[in-house]
Amino acid sequence: MFKTGSPVKGNDFIDRKKHLPIFKAYLENNQHVMIKAPRRFGKTSLIKQVFEHEKSFNYIYVDLRRATNLTSLANQILEKAYSFAGVENFMEQFKKSITGLLKTIQSIKIDDIGEITLQHLENGVKDEREYFLHSLDVVEKISSKKELNIKFVLDEFQDILRISDDFILEQMRSVIQHHEAVTYVFLGSIESIMTNIFSSKASPFFHFARIMSLDGLDIDELYLYTKEVFDKQNIKYDNSLLKMLQFLQGHPDYSAQVLQALYYKGIVEDLKMINYEICLEVLTQVILENRAYLEELISKTKQKKHHYEVLHSIANGYSVELNSKSLYNIHISLEEMGLIKNIERGKYVINDIFLEVLLQQKDEGLLLEEQIYITNFKY
Ligand SMILES: Nc1ncnc2c1ncn2[C@@H]1O[C@H](COP(=O)(O)OP(=O)(O)OP(=O)(O)O)[C@@H](O)[C@H]1O
Ligand SMILES: [Mg+2]
Incomplete structure (x- = not known):
């Protein structure tokens, strides 16, 4: 079926037959990746499909669009990293009892990096850049000590420039280039900024990651999936259905919205045939909805x-x-x-x-x- 509104995975996930094997091969070889695509083109869905549905990797996922500053971002990262080492609810435990948390940290054998986290936190974070860079080191340390080979997904990565400045890129690069137990996946929807960060010679991230572009869904693939859905419903269609998918250029979000509207129309109005007039009506409806x-x-x-x-x-x-x-x-x-x-x-x-x-x-x-x-x- 066609699902809209949130990222999709499993049976709702269509196509990406070319992207999935390459992406997984990169991850298996610990090759950092950058994926760029315009908004609503299915970046997060691709990530969910690989990490949540197929469950083949240990991963940390953070969404920079939701971070308000480097400290809150670092907190999210630390919370997830420490849970991999067996310390759940790190921040909550810190608020409850620092000495209790210190004991737990010393028992999980990750050298003295846990003590450094506590030093940052004890008197309130003083230097948010240092704290953020430290959180990245924690991921590396835990991944390496626990042999987890963590994949670290930073969604909407270009927003790092909204919560910080250009210099943070340089600082990040100099920290993470030494990381051997973490594979970085950078996603971004503002293509020109992502290209600047990863492809311009002057940028500290130049040539740091393999670049993948997500374009629209493959029309043939989408058409096959669509035909199956309507065949099951005993709804006939003429060539306008394919024409409409071509018109939508494989835009994942709009295609899903249009097909879903068509699907429900089929049920509610007991539609027998999808033709040009029906397609036009549904297209108009969905454009107006957006x-x-x-x-x-x-x-x-x-x-x-x-x-x-x-x-x-x-x-x-x-x-x-x-x-x-x-x-x-x-x-x-x-x-x-x-x-x-x-x-x-x-x-x-x-x-x-x-x-x-x-x-x-x-x-x-x-x-x-x-x-x-x-x-x-x-x-
Ligand atoms: N592979 C897919 N199969 C089916 N539908 C998809 C697929 N990829 C994306 N979609 C549709 O597009 C919508 C947007 O996808 P998603 O949220 O993954 O995109 P995004 O690029 O992360 O968007 P944003 O820029 O808003 O974060 C989904 O809700 C779903 O309806
Ligand atoms: Mg997204």
Whole structure:
């Protein structure tokens, strides 16, 4: 079935036939990996599939989007690392009894690194950078002492620059390059920032990790899965079903939403046949369901000079009259907002197919009547 709203795994996980074996091979060989893809493209699902569903590795997962500062991030990391060494609820135990915790730590045989954690904590964390870097060392120490070969997933890694600054990258790199018992997996949805961190020569993370890009789901794979679902339901379909999947470009989230809407429509209305009109109706419905999110994206561009004009011009294939330097800067900025992608020299595309559709509406009045022109979806 088609599940939406949260990352998927197991039976809900479709395709990624090319990505899974490579990703697992990297992990087995302790090769650090960076995975970049636009928002909602299935990064977390891929991680969940490998780590939670297939359960082949010991892993620590932290989401940097949810961290407010380096200390809170370090706390999360330490909590998980120490639980691998048999110390559950580290922070809670610390609050209850420092001497009790000290005894436990000394009993688990991880050299004196546990004492160092306590020193950091005892008088309230003084230097959050040092504390954070220390938390990384704890993972390494525990992984190596307990022979766990821990895989360490840092989701939304580009947010490290939101909670800290460029220098933290240098500091991190100099600490983790010595780690031999930990494999790092960096995920990120702002492709240009991730590329800067991992592919620009001046960056401390240059060539540190193998880079994998997640693009849309394989259409053939998705179509096979979809056909099976509707065949089971005894719902017939014509070629528009495949055309619609092609139109959605394998966008994992939107494809799942559209197919799910179609599936429930099939049940509720006892549908016999999926045709072009049905597909168009469901597409329109799902675009409108995502409208608040999409309009928020648009309104963010309107707050910055010329951003909306440039975005609009990309969606509609015309060029705006701006000098090349401003245009360059706006492109970079739209990339950093995660909205566009550079496909070849000077050529950009909109990452989000529904955002593109919304930007292509000629008559905003129609939107009020909940009608949408979907120009590129033809039978
Ligand atoms: N392999 C897949 N099979 C089926 N559906 C998928 C798959 N990958 C992603 N999806 C769909 O896309 C949605 C978004 O996936 P996920 O949360 O993994 O993406 P993400 O890239 O981590 O997103 P975000 O940038 O918001 O963190 C899921 O809720 C699911 O509906
Ligand atoms: Mg995610």
